[in-house]
Amino acid sequence: MPDMPAVLEILHQFVRENPSVKRWWVAYSGGLDSSVLLRALVEAERSRPVLALHVNHGLSAQADAWQEHCQRECDALGVALTAETVRVEVQGRGLEDAARQARYQVFEQYLQPGDGLLLGHHQDDQAETVLLRLLRGSGPKGLAGMASERVVGAGRLYRPLLGLNREALEQQARQWCLSWVDDDSNRSLGFDRNYVRHAVMPAIQQRWPDVAERWRQSSEVCRQSHELIEEIAAEDWQKAGWQAERLGSSLDLSVLQGLSEFRRGNVIRYWLQQQGRDLPERVHLQQVEAQLVWGREDSEAEVLWGRSRLRRFRQRLYLLPPQLITAQPAVAECWDGLTPLVWGHWQLRLEPQAEGGFRRPTQGFQVVSRQGGERCQPFWRNKSQTLKKLLQEASLEPWLRAQLPILRVDGEIAVVGDLWFCRGWEASATAAGGAEPGYRLCWQALGDR
Numbered sequence: 001m002p003d004m005p006a007v008l009e010i011l012h013q014f015v016r017e018n019p020s021v022k023r024w025w026v027a028y029s030g031g032l033d034s035s036v037l038l039r040a041l042v043e044a045e046r047s048r049p050v051l052a053l054h055v056n057h058g059l060s061a062q063a064d065a066w067q068e069h070c071q072r073e074c075d076a077l078g079v080a081l082t083a084e085t086v087r088v089e090v091q092g093r094g095l096e097d098a099a100r101q102a103r104y105q106v107f108e109q110y111l112q113p114g115d116g117l118l119l120g121h122h123q124d125d126q127a128e129t130v131l132l133r134l135l136r137g138s139g140p141k142g143l144a145g146m147a148s149e150r151v152v153g154a155g156r157l158y159r160p161l162l163g164l165n166r167e168a169l170e171q172q173a174r175q176w177c178l179s180w181v182d183d184d185s186n187r188s189l190g191f192d193r194n195y196v197r198h199a200v201m202p203a204i205q206q207r208w209p210d211v212a213e214r215w216r217q218s219s220e221v222c223r224q225s226h227e228l229i230e231e232i233a234a235e236d237w238q239k240a241g242w243q244a245e246r247l248g249s250s251l252d253l254s255v256l257q258g259l260s261e262f263r264r265g266n267v268i269r270y271w272l273q274q275q276g277r278d279l280p281e282r283v284h285l286q287q288v289e290a291q292l293v294w295g296r297e298d299s300e301a302e303v304l305w306g307r308s309r310l311r312r313f314r315q316r317l318y319l320l321p322p323q324l325i326t327a328q329p330a331v332a333e334c335w336d337g338l339t340p341l342v343w344g345h346w347q348l349r350l351e352p353q354a355e356g357g358f359r360r361p362t363q364g365f366q367v368v369s370r371q372g373g374e375r376c377q378p379f380w381r382n383k384s385q386t387l388k389k390l391l392q393e394a395s396l397e398p399w400l401r402a403q404l405p406i407l408r409v410d411g412e413i414a415v416v417g418d419l420w421f422c423r424g425w426e427a428s429a430t431a432a433g434g435a436e437p438g439y440r441l442c443w444q445a446l447g448d449r
């Protein structure tokens with residue numbers, strides 16, 4: 001029996017090693033690599049469905065002809081093709097990046113749980129990617145190169161050909177007499193990737209023929225370093241006592257101050273990533289250092305970039321929502337407390353308590369925000385005090401003070417947010433006694449925190 005071609009051998013092993021995938025998709029551009037990939041998958045996979053997904057970027061005069069080519073090839077292989085036309089809108093990072101983003105949106109749209117999507121990237125693509133990222137100034141995460149596997153939408157993406165070079169795929173395509181399309185924009189040196197592919201890599205490869213393999217090793221080290229960095233960040237994040245707040249979340253500044261500047265930046269980056277916020281550039285981290293970490297204790301400083309907003313209060317660093325709520329919610333005239341109340345950007349709810357808590361008056365509450373100059377007497381104090389002083393004592397974050405819900409009854413303050421209730425409002429009986437229980441006010445932000 002002749003030796004099995006390397007591509008087929010790899011695909012056989014790949015499908016065997018991924019039994020959890022229920023259905024395969026091939027991201028099929030019609031180019032050489034994805035043509036070899038599609039053909040090899042069809043040969044290697046005998047039981048699970050194989051589908052092809054083509055994205056028509058509409059960027060070339062040939063775009064429709066390429067789609068037709070893909071259709072013909074898929075018909076011949078007995079593979080169902082889905083072709084989706086996208087509109088590529090060029091933004092800051094250029095045409096290539098915009099096309100890539102549009103393509104991945106399509107991938108996300110089609111992938112269902114249990115779906116595996118295969119891409120035709122190979123060893124030379126990986127070497128180009130690593131060099132491009134180096135030229136962009138990437139760190140270990142970027143220099144780790146393209147992942148061989150990752151989540152995309154509800155499914156997973158795989159790059160089974162990363163161990164093969166372009167030449168091996170070309171040989172295979174000729175052996176199988178495949179026909180594929182050639183995108184002439186792949187030759188235009190105006191695009192960074194093409195410049196690297198045609199002008200830079202040949203010179204490097206001439207001198208160091210095994211450059212792709214060497215860089216694969218470096219990338220592997222970078223991937224491991226990146227994982228280690230993430231592990232350290234996750235540990236520091238735990239130690240810094242991450243806590244969800246009424247608005248946003250916070251970390252203990254004393255723990256952060258005990259870390260080296262690098263590690264502090266690392267854990268902040270990790271935190272932002274967890275919350276889906278924009279990651280900081282170096283200059284932002286410098287501002288965080290100067291104004292928040294080592295800034296004056298009671299300063300109102302804020303460091304803001306993209307969708308990230310950091311502030312400091314009472315030895316904690318806060319990550320707040322991109323749009324900080326400032327307008328005072330309107331007065332709610334009468335709230336019976338039986339159903340949750342949407343009050344401005346907040347939801348208010350009364351939660352019954354097994355013990356303690358405040359009474360719910362039959363006539364209901366009036367919900368207001370602070371006007372200034374109010375006084376009240378929390379149930380544990382024997383004298384009344386100004387609200388301002390009491391809020392300082394309660395350590396309520398300054399940006400929440402105008403948002404604080406105050407429940408009044410007949411003009412008197414009965415309950416102040418989820419902080420305290422006033423003398424005379426103690427629940428008379430416990431829930432066990434059969435009477436109405438005491439309550440606690442839950443005060444929560446609606447939507448994005």
Ligand SMILES: Nc1ncnc2c1ncn2[C@@H]1O[C@H](COP(=O)(O)OP(=O)(O)OP(=O)(O)O)[C@@H](O)[C@H]1O
Binds near residue numbers: 028031054056
């Ligand atoms: N228009 C597209 N539709 C579907 N998948 C695509 C498309 N363009 C690229 N891909 C997927 O992404 C992989 C890498 O993209 P890249 O731009 O390097 O490939 P290409 O040169 O267009 O085509 P190929 O890699 O198939 O020769 C492709 O192998 C293919 O799996």
